[in-house]
Amino acid sequence: MLQDSFERRFSYLRLSLTESCNFRCNYCLPDGSACDNKAAELTLAEIKQLVxxxxxxxxxxxxxxxxxxxxxRDLCSIIETVRATDGITQVALTTNGYRLNKDIHQWLDAGLTALNVSVDSLDADTFHLVTGQDRLPDILAGIDRALALGLQKVKINTVLLRQYNGRSLSSFLEFVRDKPISLRFIELMQTGDNGAFFKTQHVSGQSIISQLTAAGWQLMPRLANAGPALEYAHPDYLGTIGLIMPYSDHFCDDCNRLRVSSTGQLFLCLFAEQHQNLRHLLNQDNPAAIVEFLQAQLQFKPFSHQLAKAQTGQTRQLAMIGG
Incomplete structure (x- = not known):
């Protein structure tokens, strides 16, 4: 297994398929997507070699x-290709939910095993303010449909925003009372383009943890191959609440994931200053060469990001790599 110089082992790949997005979230793409590298996105054949x-x-x-x-347009083929790869047991998708209600059955037929949906507010008007889209009812219907179709790993991602959802914990808790899903609050992260917004909207996840523990929620053990969320459960709720707090101490201690951009750039860290191009290795049927490249590059992976020092690396906004 891949291992860095700090003896952290990596079994989790986050693969970006495109920088394009059709939402205008105020913390990420308030002016809309301006993707200029769509023609350079990895092909299905390259994705197969990469995985x-x-x-x-x-x-x-x-x-x-x-x-x-x-x-x-080839998303189902991508899911099917990844799922058919020997050794890959989990294929997850993170989406804004725009096509969820319409296409979830196709994704499941292709082999999808887990789903994350971004829902930054359960109030339709606030959701519209944050995302620029008036689609909350359809997205929530899509989540219900995914559950009805038998998908067992369904999560909701909610970026904590002081002005928009910072005081909405009670409504989120009520939402998961009878739904077997994990709702995770993600601390807003500073990127190259959102400095002023970050200063006014950042909320520490510790405030949510304090409220949860006071109400009897208990921290759950972290599962293998899980992301960085701290997961809390309560006997009176079918769902769970997670916290992703990149500004907390020791956040990077057990990092287990690597990222590859839609154009074949290896991100050793979400906020790295430099990225490594591995696309030249994807036009040959030689997985050993990819392994050798990855293991060599991992020796340069830093122990931690420098977000607390406002060092955001080359990450302009999260749409370029998917968070």
Whole structure:
């Protein structure tokens, strides 16, 4: 298995399929998507070689992200290709939910095993203010449909925003009372383009944890191949609440994931200053060469990001790599 110089082991790939997005979230793309590299996105054949290489190195979980990955017309073929790769046991998708209600059955037929949906407010007007889209009812209907179709791993991602949802914990808790889903609050992260917005809207996840523990919620053990969320459960609720707090101490201690952009750039860290191009390895049927490249590059992976020092690397906005 891939291992860095700090003896952290990596079995989780987050693969961006596109930088394009059809939402205008105020914390990410308030002016809309201006993707200029759509023609350079990895092809299905290149994705197959990439995932085979990662699987050869011990990767078992792949998350498809964006931008908005459902804008790829070949998404079902991508899901099917990844799921058919020897060694890959989990194929997850992170989406804004725009096509969820319409296409979830196709994704499941292709082999999808887990779903994350971005829902930054359960109030339709606030959702519209944050995302620029008036589609909350349809997205929530899509989540219900995914559950009805038997998908067991359904999560909701909510970016904590002081002005828009910072005081809405009670409504989120009520939402998961009778739904077997994980709702995760994600601390707003500073990127190259959102400095002023970050200063006015950032909320620490610790305030949510304090409220949860006071109400009897208990921290759950972290599962293998899981992301960085701290997950809390309560006997009176079918769903759980998670916290992703990149500004907390020791956040990077057990990092287990690597990222590849839609154009074949390896991100050793979400906020790295430099990225490594591995696309030249994707035009040959040689997974061992990909493994060798990854293991060599991992020796340069830093122990931690420098977000607390406002060092955001080359990440202009999260749509370029999917968070």
């Amino acid at each position: 085979q290489g990662f699987a050869h190195a011990g990767t078992t979980k792949v998350r498809l992200t964006g931008g908005e990955p459902t804008l790829r």
